[in-house]
Amino acid sequence: MSNNSKELSVFSAYVADLLEEKADQYNQPEFIPHDPISIPHRFTRKQDIEIMGFWAAILAWGQRKTIINKCLELSQLMDNAPHDFVLNHQESDLKQFLNFKHRTFNATDTLYFLHFFQDYYRQHDSLEYAFSSHLKKGDVTVENGLIGFHDLFSDSENFPARTRKHIATPLRKSSCKRLNMFLRWMVRKDDKGVDFGIWNEIKPAQLVCPCDVHVDRVARLLGLIKRPVTDWQTAMELTASLRSLSPTDPARYDFALFGLGIEGFATPAILPVRK
Template sequence: MKLNEQPVLQAAFFMMHPDLQSIKTLLDDRVAKYNQPAFVPNDPVSIPHRFTQKQDIEISGFFAAILAWGQRKTIINNCLKLMDLMDNAPHDFILHHQEQDLTRFLGFKHRTFNDTDLLYLLHFFRWYYEQHESLETAFTGEQNQLLTQQDRLEHFHNLVFSLEDAPQRTRKHVATPARKSACKRLNMYLRWMVRKDNCGVDFGLWDTMRMSDLICPCDVHVERVGRRLGLITRKGMDWLTAEELTAHLRTFDPTDPVKYDYALFGLGVEEKF
């Protein structure tokens, strides 16, 4: 398809499906409302916004995303505690800490995520950042050979747990489509790292993945609103459901479907749609 043909075909599609045009109008309105700096302070994305160095944003953002389940206030407080334990310099701490420095993490807990999980992930990040400049290639592959989000997330999971002392219990905290997971938290993390706009929420640090590649993060709020709008028809919530939702969102914006995550989340949490 030629680039200039896309808007024409999209307009024809909406003429055939006028109900979708009204949904698009609703969601575009809510994107404008929620994808802005006022959204940041009360969301886990506020944690990486405390940093300016790329690697600090990557690491703090990863932990903020992995811990993002439960009440947002509790998530943010525990993430702030974790950053404090890393001397508010996560990349420097991971690369240069001594073994005795790790005792400060004993007893850390967020829901079912505990110090065993945390210590292993710190170990993995040290191993990884001693060899790489950015976490991006942990998803895309060394030669950027992984082209689908499913392949990238499966590769990331396998890489994280490739070290010989990887605890079995920690695997549940780093989701993978191979287990049919919708991978809500990792998809949210990738949205933070990849989406580029001038709205001040996402970071757009990574260039290999396109915004059109992203899969919409699906939590209970996004799922509920998506079903009410007819954007989700599959029973249950798994990887294929997240792909289905994203495919519908691509009819609204083929180049940036995941911007509608803010609209769906805002409608569900703030407006109880």
């Protein structure tokens, strides 16, 4: 074996061990209170978890404390019973949402989300169908589910053009980090108590790792990503690298990459950066 091959072998082993260690460290209940996933953890009813989990994921940009506070505000506006509210609210109940805003997400977006939820949950028991019904036999990832959900979400004469930017799709080359994070919450199953694992039609093996700024930076340092830009293909490249470590649960390492990013991880100088 050449010196270069030996160096890459050592580095690959280092990466695998590091990701395993950090995934175990951060995939713990202590992770919950300071993360947007704490919002759906306030509920026990499946539909409430779905609705508030979806909203928490979509609003997840900026400081985590602010994200959590805005989601709590939304929950309070729905009387802390989101499923009951979206099914049964009247027109007069919507006035209180006119002042809701988080960054570029405003009242127009909020009202359409409520419209979508009401229309959808009057026909379906779970939000999973909105994604899983678009998957095809043999799909390795949730790509078709994300594309289909985007089209379903926007398929209304009341759909505001401005709201499209809040629901990503691979067809626009987005990394879909927020939707992938939401799917991780709903789909992944383990005994750690962080992710919910309440959906069954989508398999953990099909999940795509959310590619946020922390994950992206650390993944590049570890040689898990080579693509120079961050888009859907980058998320797929990262997930393929992680699938080589865990074919049935690649998104598990989202905990590790995100945690390392928060820690300010830098590649040790004694090991080569994989090219």
